[in-house]
Amino acid sequence: MTTAEIAKMQKDYLMPTYAPELALVKGLGPRVWDAEGNEYLDFVSGIAVTNIGHCHPKMVKAVQDQVETLAHVSNLYYNEKQPQLAKELSECSGLPGAKCFFCNSGAEANEGLIKLARLWGSDQGKYEIITMRQSFHGRTLATLTATGQEKVQAGFGPLPEGFSYAHFNDLPSIEKAITPKTAAVLIEALQGEGGVIPADPEFLSDLRLLCDEKGILLLFDEVQCGMGRTGRWFGFQNYKVQPDAFSLAKGLGNGFPMGAIVAGATLADTFQVGHHATTFGGTPLACSAALSVIAVLKEEDLLAHTMMMGAYLVEGLCEIATRHKKWISEVRGLGLLLGLVLDVPALPLQKKLQEKGMLALATAGNVLRLLPPLNVSKEEIDQALLYLGESCEELHDEMAALSPNPCQC
Numbered sequence: 465m466t467t468a469e470i471a472k473m474q475k476d477y478l479m480p481t482y483a484p485e486l487a488l489v490k491g492l493g494p495r496v497w498d499a500e501g502n503e504y505l506d507f508v509s510g511i512a513v514t515n516i517g518h519c520h521p522k523m524v525k526a527v528q529d530q531v532e533t534l535a536h537v538s539n540l541y542y543n544e545k546q547p548q549l550a551k552e553l554s555e556c557s558g559l560p561g562a563k564c565f566f567c568n569s570g571a572e573a574n575e576g577l578i579k580l581a582r583l584w585g586s587d588q589g590k591y592e593i594i595t596m597r598q599s600f601h602g603r604t605l606a607t608l609t610a611t612g613q614e615k616v617q618a619g620f621g622p623l624p625e626g627f628s629y630a631h632f633n634d635l636p637s638i639e640k641a642i643t644p645k646t647a648a649v650l651i652e653a654l655q656g657e658g659g660v661i662p663a664d665p666e667f668l669s670d671l672r673l674l675c676d677e678k679g680i681l682l683l684f685d686e687v688q689c690g691m692g693r694t695g696r697w698f699g700f701q702n703y704k705v706q707p708d709a710f711s712l713a714k715g716l717g718n719g720f721p722m723g724a725i726v727a728g729a730t731l732a733d734t735f736q737v738g739h740h741a742t743t744f745g746g747t748p749l750a751c752s753a754a755l756s757v758i759a760v761l762k763e764e765d766l767l768a769h770t771m772m773m774g775a776y777l778v779e780g781l782c783e784i785a786t787r788h789k790k791w792i793s794e795v796r797g798l799g800l801l802l803g804l805v806l807d808v809p810a811l812p813l814q815k816k817l818q819e820k821g822m823l824a825l826a827t828a829g830n831v832l833r834l835l836p837p838l839n840v841s842k843e844e845i846d847q848a849l850l851y852l853g854e855s856c857e858e859l860h861d862e863m864a865a866l867s868p869n870p871c872q873c
């Protein structure tokens with residue numbers, strides 16, 4: 465099918481919740497191809513999903529073998545892959561005695577975290593969850609309420625009770641939001657959708673102390689920044705803090721839909737039989753996919769590689785930013801979750817890159833988010849920097865004219 469044929473059929477038969485332009489039909493490593501055979505360097509990775517690249521042979525083999533052996537059993541039965549995966553995640557988390565619950569998406573993992581916090585607090589009458597403005601936690605009713613953006617919530621009221629909001633990197637605003645009914649603070653170590661904004665180290669350490677002092681849980685949403693994306697297994701490991709529990713999804717299955725809750729000792733046994741369940745959570749097929757992802761991250765030493773490639777990409781981005789000071793203000797992020805922060809809308813840059821054969825993502829209006837696969841090579845980063853450099857050059861006059869930045873340098 466051509467892109468036009470696919471687009472026509474989508475218009476007729478799918479709810480218009482998305483507005484795609486490209487039809488992607490094939491992927492390999494850090495590259496994808498559209499229906500007309502055009503090649504793209506993929507610095508979106510399905511939004512931090514395909515962290516080990518498209519069609520990694522090890523994952524293909526693991527999924528093929530498992531689907532031929534046993535794809536699904538109910539959680540009424542043991543399946544040997546599920547505890548194996550839980551053990552891996554528990555060990556990677558560094559949280560003593562950590563235990564897991566498996567589900568199917570990021571929103572579902574966060575929904576589970578919210579239930580976990582409420583059940584934990586129910587004896588003491590605590591149920592309120594404090595989340596951050598500009599956060600993103602998902603699209604179910606509870607998680608869109610947790611998401612501190614009005615545009616995500618508009619039209620879906622009445623929203624569930626028990627959520628309040630504070631400002632990211634602003635401890636006093638969290639202190640102010642705490643009440644005797646507060647059960648937890650839910651936060652991203654690095655806000656992804658919010659514009660690639662890392663937490664300040666001091667803010668997170670002070671938040672941990674505050675939560676301990678007030679008897680409040682600290683929960684991390686690691687859906688986007690987890691699974692090696694920041695150069696550590698989980699985003700919070702860039703900081704000297706440990707959460708009471710955290711959620712995972714996106715990169716966990718590298719494209720196989722999967723989510724998880726990982727809970728430290730305080731919450732590891734809060735859910736008992738009958739408290740929480742899902743049909744597809746932790747099937748042998750899903751767990752085999754995730755086990756292969758973890759094996760590849762370890763065998764190919766991809767956490768260290770992510771740090772190195774991240775530093776290399778930042779260096780190149782900073783050079784570009786310096787050349788276009790008039791409309792590029794900052795490079796920020798951790799590992800390979802990076803943002804080129806503009807003084808102007810980022811969409812024209814996204815489009816220009818796409819014309820040249822590279823995918824990147826405009827986020828939060830003025831941020832170009834770059835999410836290459838974690839096994840990206842130096843040569844592929846050089847290619848991306850070339851595309852970026854050329855695009856910025858070609859857009860310079862147009863962007864500089866839009867920029868409110870008076871700097872003439």
Ligand SMILES: *Cc1c(COP(=O)(O)O)cnc(C)c1O
Pocket residue numbers: 568569570571572574600601602603652656657685686687688689713714
């Ligand atoms: C994508 C994302 C979610 C939602 O995950 P879904 O799988 O789309 O439900 C939640 N939190 C963060 C931080 C995300 O980036």
